[in-house]
Amino acid sequence: MGVKRNSETGEMSNSTTCDSEMEKSNDNITEDEAALYDRQIRLWGLDCQKSLREAKILIIGLNGLGAEVVKNLTLSGVKSITIMDETPVSEKDFTAQFFVAGCELGIGRAIASKTKIQELNPNVQIDIDGEPVSSKESSFFAQFTAVFATGCSLRELIKLNKICREKSVHFYCAETWGFYGYGFLDLGQKHIFARCFTTREQENVTVRERCDYCPLSPALSLKVGAGLPKKISKIYFLLHTMNFFREKHCRFPLPESRETEIKLLQDMRKFAAKTVQFEENKVSDEMLSCVFGELSPVCAAVGGIMANEIVKGISKKGETINNFLLFDGETCTGVVERISTKA
Numbered sequence: 001m002g003v004k005r006n007s008e009t010g011e012m013s014n015s016t017t018c019d020s021e022m023e024k025s026n027d028n029i030t031e032d033e034a035a036l037y038d039r040q041i042r043l044w045g046l047d048c049q050k051s052l053r054e055a056k057i058l059i060i061g062l063n064g065l066g067a068e069v070v071k072n073l074t075l076s077g078v079k080s081i082t083i084m085d086e087t088p089v090s091e092k093d094f095t096a097q098f099f100v101a102g103c104e105l106g107i108g109r110a111i112a113s114k115t116k117i118q119e120l121n122p123n124v125q126i127d128i129d130g131e132p133v134s135s136k137e138s139s140f141f142a143q144f145t146a147v148f149a150t151g152c153s154l155r156e157l158i159k160l161n162k163i164c165r166e167k168s169v170h171f172y173c174a175e176t177w178g179f180y181g182y183g184f185l186d187l188g189q190k191h192i193f194a195r196c197f198t199t200r201e202q203e204n205v206t207v208r209e210r211c212d213y214c215p216l217s218p219a220l221s222l223k224v225g226a227g228l229p230k231k232i233s234k235i236y237f238l239l240h241t242m243n244f245f246r247e248k249h250c251r252f253p254l255p256e257s258r259e260t261e262i263k264l265l266q267d268m269r270k271f272a273a274k275t276v277q278f279e280e281n282k283v284s285d286e287m288l289s290c291v292f293g294e295l296s297p298v299c300a301a302v303g304g305i306m307a308n309e310i311v312k313g314i315s316k317k318g319e320t321i322n323n324f325l326l327f328d329g330e331t332c333t334g335v336v337e338r339i340s341t342k343a
Contacts, residue, residue, distance in 0.1 A: 029053070033123065037077050048315035052078050055314045058144045059083045060133055060160070061151035062109045064096025064294040065176050068303025069148055069310070071099075074117055076311055080125035081117075082144070084133055085110040085151070092255075096294035138163045146170040146310050153250070154220075154243045161186055161216045170313045173216070174306050175242070177252060177291040179329035181302040182239050185309060185321050186213045193316045211322050214340035219323060222339060223277045233335050235326035237282045240272040241265065242291065255292040262288055290330070298329045305334070 029049065034041065041049050055078040059070055062085040073081060086108040089100045099113035110128045118126045133156065141147060141163050149160055150173065157173050164171035165188055174183035191211045198204055220240070222228040245268040246252060253261040265288045273280045305325060312318045327334040 033077070036121075036123070040076065044311070044315065044317060048311070048317050049077065051315045052076055052311065054079055055145040056143060057081045057310070058141065058147045059085075060147065060149040061085050062087075062097065062099070062113055063093070063151050064098075064296065064299040065174055065181070065303050066148075066150045067097045067099050067113070068299050069150075069174075069307045070113075070117055071120065072304060072307030073310060074120045074124050074126070076307070077121065078124060078314075080127060082127045082129055083110040083113070083117075084129045084131070086130055086132075087151075092293065096296045096299050098296075133160070138167065141169055142167040144169055145314055146172065148172040148174070148306065148310065150174055153246055155247070158215075158217045165215055170310070171216075172306055172310060172313075174302055174325075176294055176298045176302055176327075177238075177242055178293060178295060179290040179298060180235055180238055180287070181298050181327040181329070182235060183302055183306045183309070183321070183325035183327075184216055184219075185313070185323050186215055187211065187313050187320060188213055191313075191316075191320070193312070193319060195319060196317075209319070211320065212342065213323055214342060218341040219339045222341065223275075225277065227341060228276070228339065232337060232339075233326040233328070234282050234287070235328055235335075236324065236337065236339070237272065237276065237278050238287060238291070239326070240276050241269045241283055241288075244268045244272050244275075253292055258289070258292065261292070265291070295329065298327065301329070301332075301334070302327050 029046065037049055057073055057078055057080070059066055059081060062070065062083055066085070070081060070083065088106045089103055089109055089112050090105060093100050093109065097109065099116045100109060103112045114126055114128055147160060147164050147169055149157060161171045165186060168188060171186040172183065175181060189212050191213060192208055193211065194206045194208055196204060196206050224230055242252065245265060248268065249264065253265060269280055269283050269288065309321050312320045321336050322338050324337045324339055325334055326337060
């Protein structure tokens with residue numbers, strides 16, 4: 001998948017040998033864990049696995065995309081995953097949410113998925129929280145290392161992002177619509193990460209770098225010609241269109257009512273174009289006809305990337321996306337765009 005990056009890093013840097021940083025004693029990892037996670041320890045190092053072992057993740061929304069994120073994080077060996085989603089299982093879920101395949105209709109998606117998730121890795125604590133997200137005090141979110149949200153309204157996402165930023169909790173959100181999808185990260189101000197590379201002298205070194213992140217609300221408030229570059233992925237404009245649709249109709253477009261829904265989407269495209277000041281042809285009618293439902297390959301692509309970004313954010317090893325992933329399933333490509341109110 002082709003990727004374009006527009007991230008910025010700070011001045012902080014400090015070189016040490018990569019091997020000495022990442023290959024310390026395994027006194028906190030049992031022999032069983034070392035055997036279970038052998039492949040990924042070789043890939044990203046023992047220190048990263050130790051960090052994952054202490055990480056507590058909150059997942060809000062267990063649709064097809066959320067299931068992909070949960071699957072990857074469970075297999076990675078985090079300490080615990082708390083899942084919030086009481087949406088009743090429907091036949092639509094069977095297209096992409098593999099944890100609920102064959103289960104009884106009407107059961108909450110989180111509860112219906114728990115057994116199969118736990119089977120992936122008995123070492124990871126899987127908890128189901130049946131209360132609405134809106135009922136939680138801000139202190140509830142402070143216990144987590146990272147929060148991932150999907151299937152939420154923009155208003156809910158902005159509120160969650162604000163709370164997480166105040167509590168120094170990494171915030172991630174993502175969504176897919178048919179062939180398209182996006183992901184967003186806010187790891188706060190002054191996120192420090194380690195980048196390993198090999199010098200011309202064949203010496204492995206680690207450089208510490210800094211990334212500053214912009215919250216979701218200001219990142220979506222920019223207009224073309226007023227902070228937003230003209231050359232930007234069309235998926236960003238589709239994101240606005242879908243957000244406005246979701247806010248007005250409290251749902252995403254229904255596949256069973258395509259003709260009616262496309263007309264509503266065209267209205268939202270017009271409103272989005274006026275608000276963000278882009279040309280309507282940036283989001284074609286053909287694109288609008290391909291935003292229905294969840295497609296497993298798109299969920300797998302976006303969910304896999306977002307889970308990997310959560311791992312990198314926790315371990316502070318490797319450059320993370322800053323701050324939007326925009327995925328086009330028609331061309332099977334994704335781009336990374338840095339959209340920020342900061343220069």
